[in-house]
Amino acid sequence: MKKGLFISIEGPDGSGKSTQIAALKEYFEQKGMDVVLTREPGGTAISEKIREIILDKNNQEMDDMTEALLYAAARAQHVAQIIKPALMAGRTVICDRFIDSSIAYQGYGRQLGDCVRIINEYAVRGCMPDITFLLKMDPKIGKSRIRDEEQDRLELEKLEFHQRVYEGYVEMEKAFNRIVGIDAARSIQEISADIIAQIEAVLQEDGRNRNDL
Numbered sequence: 771m772k773k774g775l776f777i778s779i780e781g782p783d784g785s786g787k788s789t790q791i792a793a794l795k796e797y798f799e800q801k802g803m804d805v806v807l808t809r810e811p812g813g814t815a816i817s818e819k820i821r822e823i824i825l826d827k828n829n830q831e832m833d834d835m836t837e838a839l840l841y842a843a844a845r846a847q848h849v850a851q852i853i854k855p856a857l858m859a860g861r862t863v864i865c866d867r868f869i870d871s872s873i874a875y876q877g878y879g880r881q882l883g884d885c886v887r888i889i890n891e892y893a894v895r896g897c898m899p900d901i902t903f904l905l906k907m908d909p910k911i912g913k914s915r916i917r918d919e920e921q922d923r924l925e926l927e928k929l930e931f932h933q934r935v936y937e938g939y940v941e942m943e944k945a946f947n948r949i950v951g952i953d954a955a956r957s958i959q960e961i962s963a964d965i966i967a968q969i970e971a972v973l974q975e976d977g978r979n980r981n982d983l
């Protein structure tokens with residue numbers, strides 16, 4: 771059974787995910803909690819190799835379904851090798867993108883639909899985040915924060931693609947209580963204070979549940 775807290779951070783490219791994760795790491799460390807930071811696609815040697823194939827700007831001929839399956843394959847390895855063992859050991863895991871990125875980018879962006887969710891249910895085998903923060907920001911603004919030469923194969927997709935991705939995220943936020951929308955068009959400090967307040971509530975709730983056992 772899972773023991774540690776599993777947090778994922780989602781949002782458009784350049785919405786501030788990595789920035790907020792760095793702030794969260796500091797928060798957990800100050801509390802003396804053991805925290806593992808990891809990212810998708812990646813997080814293990816095998817997944818990082820898959821990541822290189824997926825994001826390589828030269829792989830223009832990649833079929834959309836190949837892309838979706840590669841993401842799911844990287845995730846299966848990541849869950850089995852890093853996330854599940856860390857949670858079982860009672861550690862807090864913060865993951866930069868997880869299953870919702872696949873549903874948003876491949877399901878909505880590439881318009882592959884619900885099969886993306888199904889493939890990924892096999893990949894994660896029940897290992898789902900306790901809470902997911904969706905950094906909400908117009909994808910145009912996020913994109914403008916990343917220099918052109920730094921953009922990978924997906925980031926270089928046209929704006930319509932990124933708009934579909936964003937609409938997918940917003941639909942998922944409405945459908946799942948696990949996903950908490952955060953206004954990401956604020957200062958770094960305001961956003962992290964907001965995220966930390968939500969985590970404090972989850973931790974308190976968690977403590978109550980444990981005492982009830």
Ligand SMILES: Nc1ncnc2c1ncn2[C@@H]1O[C@H](COP(=O)(O)OP(=O)(O)OP(=O)(O)O)[C@@H](O)[C@H]1O
Pocket residue numbers: 781782783784785786787788789790915916954955956957958959961
């Ligand atoms: N709240 C904020 N206000 C202004 N600039 C910000 C804010 N948060 C992050 N930034 C800046 O925006 C840029 C992108 O931030 P960051 O790398 O954290 O985004 P990301 O979501 O991780 O991007 P990617 O999807 O490319 O990994 C960085 O230069 C960062 O310093």
Ligand SMILES: [Mg+2]
Pocket residue numbers: 787788789866
């Ligand atoms: Mg990042």
